[in-house]
Amino acid sequence: MTSTLNPAGGASAPPAGLPPARRSSIRAAQTRRKWYEIIGLTTPAVIVYVMFVLVPMGFAVYYSLFRWRGVGPPTEYVGFDNYVLAFQDPIFLDALRNNAIIVVGSLIVQGPIALAVALLLNRRFRGRAVFRLLVFVPYVLAEVTVGIMWKLLLTGGGTVDALLKEIGLGGLVQAWLADLDVVIWTMLFVLTWKYVGFAIILLLAGLSNVPHELTEAAAIDGASWWQTQRHVTLPLLGPTIRIWMFLSMIGSLQVFDVIWVTSAPAVRSLGASATMATYMVDNGFFARLWGYGNAVAVILFVISFIAAVLFQRFLLRRDVEGAITGRTN
Amino acid sequence: MATNAVPSPSSARRPIAWGTPFTYALALAVAAVSIVPVVYVIVGGFRTTPQIIADPAGLPDPWVWDNYQRVLTQSDFWRQAFNSAVIALGTTAGVVVLGVCAAFVLARYTFRGREALYTFFTLGLLFPAGAAILPLYLMLRDLSLINSYYAVILPQVAFQLPLTIVILRPFLSAVPRELEDAAAIDGAGRLGFLWRIMLPLSRPALVTVGVLAFVASWNAFLLPLLVLGDVDLHTLPLGVQNFSSQYTSDTAGILAFTSLAMLPALLFFTLAEKQIVGGLQGAVKG
Numbered sequence: 001m002t003s004t005l006n007p008a009g010g011a012s013a014p015p016a017g018l019p020p021a022r023r024s025s026i027r028a029a030q031t032r033r034k035w036y037e038i039i040g041l042t043t044p045a046v047i048v049y050v051m052f053v054l055v056p057m058g059f060a061v062y063y064s065l066f067r068w069r070g071v072g073p074p075t076e077y078v079g080f081d082n083y084v085l086a087f088q089d090p091i092f093l094d095a096l097r098n099n100a101i102i103v104v105g106s107l108i109v110q111g112p113i114a115l116a117v118a119l120l121l122n123r124r125f126r127g128r129a130v131f132r133l134l135v136f137v138p139y140v141l142a143e144v145t146v147g148i149m150w151k152l153l154l155t156g157g158g159t160v161d162a163l164l165k166e167i168g169l170g171g172l173v174q175a176w177l178a179d180l181d182v183v184i185w186t187m188l189f190v191l192t193w194k195y196v197g198f199a200i201i202l203l204l205a206g207l208s209n210v211p212h213e214l215t216e217a218a219a220i221d222g223a224s225w226w227q228t229q230r231h232v233t234l235p236l237l238g239p240t241i242r243i244w245m246f247l248s249m250i251g252s253l254q255v256f257d258v259i260w261v262t263s264a265p266a267v268r269s270l271g272a273s274a275t276m277a278t279y280m281v282d283n284g285f286f287a288r289l290w291g292y293g294n295a296v297a298v299i300l301f302v303i304s305f306i307a308a309v310l311f312q313r314f315l316l317r318r319d320v321e322g323a324i325t326g327r328t329n
Numbered sequence: 330m331a332t333n334a335v336p337s338p339s340s341a342r343r344p345i346a347w348g349t350p351f352t353y354a355l356a357l358a359v360a361a362v363s364i365v366p367v368v369y370v371i372v373g374g375f376r377t378t379p380q381i382i383a384d385p386a387g388l389p390d391p392w393v394w395d396n397y398q399r400v401l402t403q404s405d406f407w408r409q410a411f412n413s414a415v416i417a418l419g420t421t422a423g424v425v426v427l428g429v430c431a432a433f434v435l436a437r438y439t440f441r442g443r444e445a446l447y448t449f450f451t452l453g454l455l456f457p458a459g460a461a462i463l464p465l466y467l468m469l470r471d472l473s474l475i476n477s478y479y480a481v482i483l484p485q486v487a488f489q490l491p492l493t494i495v496i497l498r499p500f501l502s503a504v505p506r507e508l509e510d511a512a513a514i515d516g517a518g519r520l521g522f523l524w525r526i527m528l529p530l531s532r533p534a535l536v537t538v539g540v541l542a543f544v545a546s547w548n549a550f551l552l553p554l555l556v557l558g559d560v561d562l563h564t565l566p567l568g569v570q571n572f573s574s575q576y577t578s579d580t581a582g583i584l585a586f587t588s589l590a591m592l593p594a595l596l597f598f599t600l601a602e603k604q605i606v607g608g609l610q611g612a613v614k615g
Contacts, residue, residue, distance in 0.1 A: 037434070037438070037519060038438055041431065041433060042431045045428065045431035048483065048487045049487050052484040053456060053487045055468065056467075057461045058464075059467065059468065120356060123348060125346065125352055126346070126348065127356075131357075133599060133602055135359055136363075138367075140595060141548070141594065142547070142550070142565075142566050142594065149366055152370075152583065152584070159369065162385040166386065193362075201605070205609040253457060257550045261570060281463075284463045290467070294464060297461065298460075300459075301460040
């Protein structure tokens with residue numbers, strides 16, 4: 001730490017009692033040093049971030065204008081043909097519909113469940129810590145693990161079918177992963193099981209920020225536990241709920257791993273379980289239609305971006321200052 | 330119930346009360362839904378495939394160790410675990426070092442363009458990392474980084490930076506100004522202040538972002554799938570997926586392999602769960 005050698009560095013004011021010219025030169029040196037520190041400390045992060053997050057997206061826009069098999073530089077300029085092709089492909093339209101089902105389904109199924117569980121696990125009772133840990137387990141598991149696990153459980157004549165028959169619900173048995181009309185709902189179930197823990201973690205973190213004084217005051221005023229939750233806790237939890245909705249939406253739009261692993265490639269290629277991301281990787285990477293795949297990437301990005309901006313504009317705006325970003329001095 | 334839900338200020342010192350039976354019944358049901366499928370996979374690894382086919386929902390009878398032994402001795406499990414560990418540790422180190430440096434500047438320096446820089450980083454949260462995977466692959470190919478640890482580590486660091494900065498900045502901002510002044514009077518520059526006072530004070534937040542980065546990397550699938558074509562570099566998620574599609578009829582073996590692959594992340598998270606929830610509190614301050 002070189003700066004420790006220089007007592008005038010950092011935040012300390014120039015020593016009093018010096019002539020003004022000397023003082024201002026010290027201040028200039030401090031300003032220069034400050035800028036060196038700012039640049040030195042942020043540059044590595046900025047470079048990595050720009051290079052691996054922003055630059056590739058720029059390239060995607062460029063590549064998407066070509067018909068290109070990925071060998072040599074792209075030469076066959078086709079304008080917006082790739083985009084037109086995508087929106088004419090029924091499989092891609094299926095993928096869009098599936099993403100919509102997952103976005104909406106995740107919000108309306110996970111939200112209430114997560115809220116109920118978080119309120120339950122926010123109560124103080126013995127053994128709470130253990131329950132909290134167990135509830136988070138699915139969220140920590142790798143998507144691949146979860147996918148393979150449910151694939152084995154849901155396979156025809158597998159454990160889920162056997163259990164349903166044992167408890168007399170054999171009539172409910174479906175070809176969970178093979179029936180083209182059922183598979184997307186099976187995917188939604190697996191995704192819900194996997195990600196509801198994340199919603200619970202966030203909500204518990206939000207709940208622990210609700211001041212005790214408020215819930216206490218409500219109780220003194222004669223409010224029941226339910227009334228306290230409904231009228232005191234929930235409104236204060238608003239920002240956390242909206243942040244979760246936002247993250248869930250972005251995650252649902254780019255969902256890949258669970259779908260890729262759990263549903264068979266044939267089912268996916270018929271559109272029954274495809275999402276924009278699996279469609280993009282199938283066509284771009286594995287079928288080597290690089291120009292086309294990049295066009296799908298841009299579509300995925302634009303849809304996510306529009307959704308994010310609309311969400312920010314209408315729901316998150318009030319929260320951005322205090323909630324997601326924290327207070328800054 | 331009301332007294333239970335609304336603890337008085339002294340309740341922190343009182344022993345925690347037992348909940349009502351209703352509370353436990355609900356909590357148990359929720360926990361069962363989360364954990365039973367996982368337990369099934371682990372226990373299923375102790376059965377044989379014929380046992381599983383004959384009675385999918387049964388218990389091991391007798392218990393066999395053979396599946397776990399096979400995975401631990403014959404398959405590529407250890408090499409894949411090693412690759413996963415190298416990549417996850419590299420990612421974690423990169424994220425924490427770059428994230429702390431950037432978040433420190435954003436939290437403790439006043440300068441023109443500071444908020445713009447912060448917004449620039451938070452844009453990454455809006456950004457679907459998966460969308461850029463194809464051009465990212467092409468870029469890494471042109472840089473001759475394909476089939477190297479860097480091809481996974483560098484992009485993962487970049488993907489994780491926005492969340493890391495969002496979590497760290499409020500923590501670093503919350504350290505009182507007086508401490509900084511005191512450090513300055515004692516002759517420490519801002520960097521000395523970062524190193525000697527900020528880092529020790531913000532250890533909980535550092536653990537949070539570190540664990541999140543580690544688990545995200547340990548579980549990552551799409552990026553390694555595209556950039557690690559070389560089987561010798563495969564990580565555990567790739568290994569599990571390959572094993573399950575290669576030996577489709579060896580259900581018991583798949584269950585054992587899957588169980589072993591998920592253990593490290595589970596252990597890691599169990600140890601750090603409190604820290605993670607604590608760290609997120611800063612980020613979702615209401």
